[in-house]
Amino acid sequence: MSPGTASARRRGFWLRTLHQWHWISSALCLVGMLLFSITGITLNHAAQIPATPDTQTRTAQLPGDLLAALVAQADDSDGSEPLPPRVRSWLADTIDVRPGAREAEWSPDEIYLSLPRPGGDGWLAIDLASGAVESESTDRGWISYFNDLHKGRNAGPAWSWFIDVFAVACLVFCITGLVLLQMHAGQRAMTWPMVGLGVVVPALLALLLIH
Structure with a gap:
């Protein structure tokens, strides 16, 4: 096998491999990139997008047996712990x-208890003297x-893991794309000027126009 043939085979192997990783990572990133791109625009114009928060307040009276259990637990509490399962079940059913x-x-x-969540906020208070329960929930809408x-923000560990996996997939997409650009640059004269433009424009904006 001539050196030229071996080199062509190696190039073909890497092109096929890179294209495969590139399209797989792009498929994995597609919905996430749409979500993050659109919300990047809405976040950048948050002040211009009107929102009318919807706030709801709920009140109830804790049953005597549950109140007594909470009072006893409060005496032994270290200051920070979850509510007992029976109380959580009663809250879900009642309010x-x-x-x-x-x-x-x-x-x-x-x-x-503070109850923040994506797109809203909330809190719950239980008076241990009277057993009065008060809760407030605020919904800021779908854009928020x-x-x-x-x-x-306040999305929990599962969403945090998703963001990490999504970021890794985006890195694979970008890096394989960069290598593919390098491999095709000989036939596309504008490849590196366009890549350079993508570096220079944000750099100049950061240096000259961001205060």
Whole structure:
């Protein structure tokens, strides 16, 4: 086998491999890139996008047996722990609040639980003297919801893992694309000027126009 033939075979192998990784990573990234691109625009123009938060307040009276159990637990609490399962079940059935295993702030007089989520906020307070339960929930709409997903705000560990995996897939997409550009640059004279433009424009904006 001549050196030219071996070189051509190596080039063909790497082209096929890179194209395969490039299209696989692009398929994995497609929906995520659309989501992050669109929410990048909405975040950049957040002040110009009107939003009317919807706030709901709910109140209830904790049953005596559950209140007694909370008071006893508050005496032994270290100040931060989840609500007991029976109380969480009662809250879900009575006022449609599902705190899950989030840690609440325990004091001798009150239990307070912050309930932030993508696109909204909320809190829950239980008065240990009277058993009064008060909850407030604020919904800022779908745009705020997707903006918070973009930032990973209050979205939980599963979404955090998704962002990490998505970022790795994007790196594979970009790096394989760069190598493919290098392999085809000989037949495409504008390859490196266009790549250079993609570097120079944001660099000049950062140096000259960002204060």
